[in-house]
Amino acid sequence: MAVIEARDLHRTYKTTTGTIRRRSLEVEAVRGVTFDVEKGELFGLLGPNGAGKTTTIKMLITLLIPTSGDARVLGYDVVKDVREVRKRIGYVFGGDRGVYERLSGLDNLRYFAELYGVPGREIRPRIEELLELVGLKGREKERVEGYSRGMKQRLHVARGLLHDPPVVFLDEPTIGLDPVGARELRATIASLTQAGKTVLLTTHYMFEADALCDRIAVIAKGEIVAHGTPAHLKAGVEEGAVVEVEVFGIPDGTVERVRELEGVRSVGVEEREQAQVLVVQTPADVELTGAILGRIDGASVGRISRREPTLEDAYVALVGSSE
Amino acid sequence: MKAAVRLLALGWVFHLKMLSRSAFDGLLGVMWPLFFATVAFFMFQAGGGQQTLLYASLGAAVMGIWSMTSTSAGSALQRERWNGTLEVLVAAPANFALVLLPLTIAMSTIGIYCLVATLLWGRLVFGIELELVHPLLFAISVPAAVLSIGAFGFLLAVSFVRYRFAWALGNLFEYPVWLICGFLVPLSLLPSWVRPISWLLAPTWGVRAIRESALGGSPLPDVLICLALGAAYVLAGVLVLDTVLRAARAKAALSLT
Numbered sequence: 043m044a045v046i047e048a049r050d051l052h053r054t055y056k057t058t059t060g061t062i063r064r065r066s067l068e069v070e071a072v073r074g075v076t077f078d079v080e081k082g083e084l085f086g087l088l089g090p091n092g093a094g095k096t097t098t099i100k101m102l103i104t105l106l107i108p109t110s111g112d113a114r115v116l117g118y119d120v121v122k123d124v125r126e127v128r129k130r131i132g133y134v135f136g137g138d139r140g141v142y143e144r145l146s147g148l149d150n151l152r153y154f155a156e157l158y159g160v161p162g163r164e165i166r167p168r169i170e171e172l173l174e175l176v177g178l179k180g181r182e183k184e185r186v187e188g189y190s191r192g193m194k195q196r197l198h199v200a201r202g203l204l205h206d207p208p209v210v211f212l213d214e215p216t217i218g219l220d221p222v223g224a225r226e227l228r229a230t231i232a233s234l235t236q237a238g239k240t241v242l243l244t245t246h247y248m249f250e251a252d253a254l255c256d257r258i259a260v261i262a263k264g265e266i267v268a269h270g271t272p273a274h275l276k277a278g279v280e281e282g283a284v285v286e287v288e289v290f291g292i293p294d295g296t297v298e299r300v301r302e303l304e305g306v307r308s309v310g311v312e313e314r315e316q317a318q319v320l321v322v323q324t325p326a327d328v329e330l331t332g333a334i335l336g337r338i339d340g341a342s343v344g345r346i347s348r349r350e351p352t353l354e355d356a357y358v359a360l361v362g363s364s365e
Numbered sequence: 366m367k368a369a370v371r372l373l374a375l376g377w378v379f380h381l382k383m384l385s386r387s388a389f390d391g392l393l394g395v396m397w398p399l400f401f402a403t404v405a406f407f408m409f410q411a412g413g414g415q416q417t418l419l420y421a422s423l424g425a426a427v428m429g430i431w432s433m434t435s436t437s438a439g440s441a442l443q444r445e446r447w448n449g450t451l452e453v454l455v456a457a458p459a460n461f462a463l464v465l466l467p468l469t470i471a472m473s474t475i476g477i478y479c480l481v482a483t484l485l486w487g488r489l490v491f492g493i494e495l496e497l498v499h500p501l502l503f504a505i506s507v508p509a510a511v512l513s514i515g516a517f518g519f520l521l522a523v524s525f526v527r528y529r530f531a532w533a534l535g536n537l538f539e540y541p542v543w544l545i546c547g548f549l550v551p552l553s554l555l556p557s558w559v560r561p562i563s564w565l566l567a568p569t570w571g572v573r574a575i576r577e578s579a580l581g582g583s584p585l586p587d588v589l590i591c592l593a594l595g596a597a598y599v600l601a602g603v604l605v606l607d608t609v610l611r612a613a614r615a616k617a618a619l620s621l622t
C-alpha cells in the first residue's frame with residue numbers, strides 16, 4: 043500500500059467579480075490529479091505558480107475538501123479520518139507566515155508540541171534535538187520577528203517535525219531563501235528520507251526537484267502532464283535540441299511568431315541582465331536557427347547557441363505544451 | 366482529560382503572553398477603560414451619590430472586559446489568518462475547541478486589567494471608595510464574569526473561523542451589549558421585550574454579580590447563572606465547531622485574508 047494515494051482529485055474554487063453586478067466564477071485549480079507516493083520516498087510535485095501544487099497539498103493535509111476524487115495518507119481518508127491523518131503528518135510551508143512573530147522560537151515550538159500531543163517529558167529533548175537539526179541552537183530564546191527569512195523557514199521545519207511524523211509535506215520550503223540558506227535546507231530535507239520518512243515536496247525549481255526527488259510529477263494548469271524519475275523525464279527531451287538567441291529588446295509578438303514555426307516544441311524567454319534570451323526547443327534533426335532569426339523583427343541580436351536539452355528544458359517543454 | 370486541561374492552561378499562558386507583547390493593543394487597552402470610566406463617572410456624577418458612582422464604576426469595568434473580548438476575538442482570528450497561523454492551528458491534531466477557547470479566555474483575562482484600572486481611576490481622580498459588602502463573593506464574581514465573557518468570545522470566534530468578515534460582527538455587538546446587559550443603565554429602564562435577550566447574555570449576570578457583591582444583595586444566583594450561560598456558550602460552540610470547520614475546508618476560507 044502506498045503511503046500517499048491521490049485518486050482523480052479535483053478542486054474548484056468559487057469566486058465573485060464586480061461590485062454592483064456581482065458575477066460568480068468557478069476556477070478549476072486541480073483537475074483530476076492521481077499519483078502514489080511509496081514509503082521512504084521523496085516525491086516532488088513540480089509546477090509553475092498557479093499550477094495547483096498548494097491546492098493539491100492542502101487537500102492531502104486535510105485543510106481543503108476535494109470537490110471530487112479521494113485521497114488517503116497511510117490508509118486514512120483525508121476527508122473522513124481527519125484526526126488520524128493529522129496525527130501522522132507534518133506540514134511545512136514556505137515564506138514568513140505561519141509562526142507567532144512576537145514570541146520566541148522556543149515559545150512557538152513548545153506551544154505547537156502541545157498541539158501535536160508530544161508527551162510532556164519528551165517536549166524539551168525533542169525541541170533540543172530539532173534546534174540542532176535545523177541550526178537554530180542558541181537563537182531559540184530570541185523573538186521570531188528578529189529572525190532572518192531562512193531562520194523562520196528552519197523554525198517551520200522544526201515545527202513540522204515536532205511529533206516525529208512518518209509523512210512530511212513540504213510546500214515550496216526554499217522559496218525566497220538565499221542560495222546558502224536554500225542549500226542548507228535542502229540538506230535537511232534530504233536527511234528526512236534517510237531517517238525513514240516519506241516526503242512530498244512541491245517546488246517550482248527544477249534543479250531542486252532533480253537534486254532531491256526520487257520521482258517527480260510535473261503539474262500544469264491543475265493536471266499532471268508527466269511523471270517519473272528525473273532521468274526518465276530528461277530522456278523525454280534528450281532527442282531534441284535547444285536554440286538560445288540573445289536579443290536586446292524582444293519585439294511584441296515574437297514568441298508567438300516563433301511558436302508558429304513548424305518543428306518548434308516550445309518557446310520561452312529568460313531575462314539576463316540587459317538582454318533577453320529566447321529559448322527554443324526543437325527536434326534534434328531540424329535546423330531552425332535561420333527561421334527563428336527571421337521572426338525577430340528588427341531587434342538587435344547577440345550570441346546564438348545550440349545545445350542539448352537539460353532537465354529544466356524538459357520541464358519548460360512539459361509546462362509549455364500544456365498552455 | 367489531563368492532556369485537555371494542560372492544553373487549555375498552556376494555550377492560555379501562550380496567548381496571554383502573545384497579547385501582552387503588542388504595544389498598539391497595549392496602549393488601547395490602557396486608554397479604553399479610562400475613557401469608559403470617565404464617561405460613566407461624568408454621566409452619573411450629576412445625579413448620584415457615592416453608591417451610584419460605584420455602580421457606574423463597576424459597570425464601566427465590565428464594559429472594558431466585554432469590549433476587550435468582543436472586538437479582540439474577531440481581530441485576533443483575523444490576525445491568525447493574516448499570519449498564516451490559523452491553517453497551522455487547524456492542521457494540528459488537537460481538538461480545535463481546546464485551541465480556540467484559551468485564546469478568547471486570554472483576551473477577557475486582559476480585561477481584568479480594565480476592572481483594576483477603572484476602580485483605581487475612580488478612586489484617584491473621582492474619589493470613589495471601593496468598599497465591598499461581600500469581598501469573597503466579589504473575588505468569585507470577577508473570574509466568573511471573565512470566564513463567561515471569554516466563553517461568549519469563543520462562540521463569536523467560532524463564526525469568525527468560517528466567515529472572514531465576521532470580525533465586524535464583534536464590533537457591531539460591542540455597544541448594544543453595553544445597553545442590553547445593563548452596564549450603565551438598569552435593565553428595568555429598558556423596554557420589556559429587550560429583557561429576555563438580556564437574560565440570555567452572560568455579561569448581564571456577570572455585572573449583576575459583581576455589583577451585588579460590592580454594593581450588597583445576593584450575588585450567588587447571578588454567579589451561577591453567569592457560569593451556566595458561559596458553559597452553554599462553550600457547549601454550543603463545541604457542537605457547531607466541527608460543522609463550521611468542515612464548511613471552512615469546503616469553502617477554502619481558512620487561508621483567505
